[in-house]
Amino acid sequence: MIRTIVLHAAVIAGLFLLEPVLSDYHHGNLARIMVLATYAVGYNMLFGYTGLLSLGHAMFFAAGMYGCAMLIRLAEWSVGPAFLAGVLCALVAGIIVGTLALRTIGVGFMIVTLMFAEAAYLVILYYNEFTRGDEGFTIPQAVRSIAGIDLSDTTNRYFAALLLFAIALIACAAIVQARTGRVLVAIRENEDRVRMLGFDPFRYKLFALVISATMAGAAGAAYAVLFGYAGATFASVQYSIFPLLWVLLGGPGTTLGPLLGTVLMFYLVDYASGTIMPGLAALVETQFGIEAPGLASAYLLLVGVTLVLLVLFAPKGLLGTVRARMIPWLP
Amino acid sequence: MADSKHTAGQTRRTILGGAALLGTAAGAGLLPGLGRYAQAQTSAPIKIGFQVHRTGIGAAYGRWYDRTTKAAAKLINDNGGINGRPVEIIAEDDGTDPKRGAEVIEKFATKHECDVAFGTLFSHVVIGSAPRAGELKLPYFVVSEGHHVASGMLNRYTLQPGITDVKSQVQSMAPWVADNLGKKVTMVYPDFAFGHDHRDYFSEAIERQGGNVIAKIAIPPRETSFFKYLPKIPKDTEVLYHVMVGPGVLTFVKELGEYFGDNRPEIFGFIDSLEAVDIASPGLEFLEGSHFWEGYPRYAGENQSEHDKFYRAAVGVDDNGASLSDSKDISTYAHMFGCWETLHILKAGMEAADYKGPKDRQALIEAIENMDVFPESQAHPQGSKLFNGRTHQAFGHQHISKVEGGKLVPVHKTSIFDTYYEDEVDYTKMSF
């Protein structure tokens, strides 16, 4: 228990202390990564701990994003209340979708969440008069402040993202350490047994889904406020798959896996698309005299190969493997 | 590391400024070491971050934006670069995604330390990236044809000087359509903001000509079959106006052909539907005799200008708008010239502002805001343009072509004034 608290405190303190040290480039990246990692922490609550694979989490991210951004844009709310309203939207969406979708299990759950998310995406396009559809809209820099703190400022943005991530991480760690968390894991391992022990799995699953949706929504609202943009792309199926990949890479069912996975996937894509693959293409060109423009853009190939290697050699994700082989107490 | 370089740069500029006041000769004599350093600095390349759709749905456009940009940069460098410094294009894939687009902008500013950012077509990527460009104070030159810049949605650091926007393109088509094709129009467009721009601006413009849009059919995204929507086209339609994007457009045209047979209304489309697609593809025979908007005529006709000839050869495009090395590889000719022209405007702007480095970014933007005419030239092969510094948007001639024998033959060229509309924003009044 103590070492769990120390570990999480150390991670948060580490992110805090990194702020003045990081170069502008990594500083900006990490601010964004912490927002996305909040999304992943939420996803992990449902997928990693409860064993429910959703393919529709982008709708919760988008519920938070649009709930917040539309109130700022159309009703001229200030950032604070709009952010909370966005989170509330995601929470309500979680309750509605959860009540319906949790009637299904396994692949059925994947499909139903996927279809609800698709409907949500189309709703954003259909009401384009208010949402500006796929193109989305910006939130002017001037209104992006809270209690006089300018959230578009680099340092403020970093600490705002850190605060958001820290709250999500602590909430996650607290839940999984508590009895609720153990019931969730038990549901993942064997739902029938949990039912026989007198628990109502549906209530626990709904709880996990709503928490998960709320965190996703908070991340979406934060993205809109911190980076000044809301668009339907964030509701598309691709953005439901991203947190799945981040969590799988970092380690499903570990509290810190989502952060690690988001960091690694970000830099894998960044270096592969900016450095590795163009370098490889240039090498092919100079060595063999073959122009290979296609190769320069082939970073998804690396992502694909990474996933296959991961599942073959570290099927529990990185931190899951660390826990299995080295540090059994890792939360 | 980055900090120390910054300080050195500032010191150098302060000292050089002082030296200039004292007299250049004395300054150079007093500070020989710094003089050499300044020499070395001035020959360092000007770095242009190039945001490009290499993957995702925009990849067909991205490939040609890439080729055009490389050709323009080579030309500029062969002619001595900008302010005597070579241009270096640093390309990064934005994945046709607004989140990655914004990340790439950050990377240009903070990792590559680019002087400016440039590129990209899809509006959602531009709108997702522009706030970050504004915050990072990185001039961002887009080649998107969206109305987002001139609508006032973006910021002082975002400009679109090298390509006209959809609002002016669409409204300038209405007079010709009403006079030559008909006044009762049915519109088919994707249910995207891009499609809604067409719907709104064309409806307004055709009403000014005494016509009207009698049906508006918005197609949902990723639809692979369109036939079931075609009976929604009213029988008394005189002109069918279509603008589709994405891989499904060939299906759309084929299904139109099956639906109407020989008894079709006049058809007017935006070439966006068929950019990077061979007009002579099987299934497109139905388009014979129909008309298209073209930003820049794909086929080199009889009246080809010497500038077009030069530009075509430099980019590697043949007289049919295909790659010189592969006749099946069709260019995005109506759009990609924007990359070429934007880079030349950038060169002119940097030279006017005597651009030395990131400190002069504001001066660069002000210099470009002060421009008003881009005459037809090697730098502007598509034709002369007017630039509105207040709205950060260029205005130019639009073309209408007819499909004849599987080729596009230009039949009409609008005046620039047909494309003009009232200002919706004045960016020059915004602070930097």
Place this chain on the structure above:
Amino acid sequence: MDLIALLPFDLPHPALLAAGMLEGTVLAAVLALTALGLSIVFGIMRVVNVAHGEFYMLGAVLAWFVTHTVSGTVGGPPWLGFAIALIVAPLIVAAMAALTDWLVLKRLDYDPEATIVATIGVLYIIQQLALTFYGPDARPVEAPFDFRVQLPWFGYSGYKLVVVGAAIALMLVVWLVLTRTKIGLVMRATQYDRETAQAFGIPVDKVYAGVFALGAALAAIGAVLIVPIQQAHYLMGGDPLLLSFIVVILGGLGSLKGTLVAAIFIGLSDGIISTLYEPTLAKILATLLVAMVLVFRPQGLFGARAA
């Protein structure tokens, strides 16, 4: 009281309804063709093959390469290239699938979660290879023959009707193979109980590799048949994947009959709803309708209990 006026939509014009029904039928056929392979893989191996759509895309891209070579380089008629593509594309795709099975899935012991991750990886690999070697363009494949059928209100593609026929024929063949042949018996035995099948001397490994290859080959056959009414594009695998999953789950796990009925249900509901409302609203309603059917019948239309 005018009851018609109370309906929450306008009654569609007969032409619109006819088009909706026709297109719905074609969509049902397309769905059945793309979902058939997935239905078998999922039913027998319990493997969620996320790369299924990419095998489909590969089939379409290979069809372009073959027809393009035959008509462009050799100068053969369109039907010849198409016929060759119909044989070559499924074989190549099946070989790739067998390789995937041998290199990856077998090593994972077909663990449900691990195979999802692995096939997502395979999805990215195949998609990126297509972008690198085939490019970002959508390219048309000419139909082997085409004729226009004139109906009272409009004309219709004869080839689309052929696709409907081909879908029915292919489903019939698969059904016969599964129920009337020894191979089918072995497959069904493996599906019923893997351990017992092994004990009875059935080479389960080979059956699995074969089933996985067969599923991919069926996706490729579907793609070759469908590509003349769409185009070959490197991102075309996404929607067929999602729709196939919806069809398979809605039909009920491992039920061929269910897959067929679900395809017809989704195709026709999409076609008919599209005549009643604006296109995007119709898509929203059709999507929610199918989701709700699953919510209130989680085991699918014909399944005992979904996995």
